[in-house]
Amino acid sequence: AQSVSQHNHHVILSEAASLELGCNYSYGGTVNLFWYVQYPGQHLQLLLKYFSGDPLVKGIKGFEAEFIKSKFSFNLRKPSVQWSDTAEYFCAVITTSGTYKYIFGTGTRLKVLA
Amino acid sequence: DVKVTQSSRYLVKRTGEKVFLECVQDMDHENMFWYRQDPGLGLRLIYFSYDVKMKEKGDIPEGYSVSREKKERFSLILESASTNQTSMYLCASSGTWTGGNEKLFFGSGTQLSVL
Numbered sequence: 001a002q003s004v005s006q007h008n009h010h011v012i013l014s015e016a017a018s019l020e021l022g023c024n025y026s027y028g029g030t031v032n033l034f035w036y037v038q039y040p041g042q043h044l045q046l047l048l049k050y051f052s053g054d055p056l057v058k059g060i061k062g063f064e065a066e067f068i069k070s071k072f073s074f075n076l077r078k079p080s081v082q083w084s085d086t087a088e089y090f091c092a093v094i095t096t097s098g099t100y101k102y103i104f105g106t107g108t109r110l111k112v113l114a
Numbered sequence: 115d116v117k118v119t120q121s122s123r124y125l126v127k128r129t130g131e132k133v134f135l136e137c138v139q140d141m142d143h144e145n146m147f148w149y150r151q152d153p154g155l156g157l158r159l160i161y162f163s164y165d166v167k168m169k170e171k172g173d174i175p176e177g178y179s180v181s182r183e184k185k186e187r188f189s190l191i192l193e194s195a196s197t198n199q200t201s202m203y204l205c206a207s208s209g210t211w212t213g214g215n216e217k218l219f220f221g222s223g224t225q226l227s228v229l
Binding site: 006009032034036043044045046049051090092094100101102103104105106107 | 147149154155156157158159162164172173204206208211216217218220221222223
């Protein structure tokens with residue numbers, strides 16, 4: 001079965017530190033890849049997405065992610081985090097075998113210390 | 115902006131009760147989804163629907179059923195609630211998946227406690 005793995009469950013950083021959150025998926029076909037964010041007390045919202053083309057995609061609030069097909073990875077990065085980036089981050093994949101399924105990873109809780 | 119409305123923010127039910135969780139979206143979206151969100155397990159897909167009266171099982175459909183009689187409304191039903199169904203339930207919707215509409219819009223969630 002298709003799955004999405006997020007290796008870091010909890011990450012604590014100081015402001016201005018660089019961030020990289022790992023995401024790997026297990027699916028050999030065409031995929032669409034996403035990162036969603038859930039700020040405390042708020043709805044899940046889309047951070048960025050990859051469909052095709054340039055494997056480096058840029059999202060809102062200075063986030064970017066790189067799709068590396070050979071590694072089945074879609075890691076999220078930000079050069080310098082802020083206290084307001086404290087949130088839970090979810091990687092997600094749409095798979096296209098049979099019916100479409102929108103599958104999420106287990107999430108990474110990021111805490112940024114002021 | 116798209117609005118996905120879940121009828122209850124908090125719900126407390128007893129074991130064995132039949133529970134209905136309602137979700138309504140106002141953007142004429144074809145696709146609707148039910149997830150449950152548990153700490154350390156992320157979002158797990160229960161059921162989804164890509165059209166009225168259509169439904170597909172997700173990864174954890176056992177103990178749940180769904181109903182989609184109208185395009186804007188997608189209901190999740192717990193036929194006989196059990197304590198292991200205590201969770202945060204999230205509804206989401208999206209437009210047709212043709213090049214760019216794959217973004218999910220989420221409701222605010224229903225925290226269900228089964229005692």
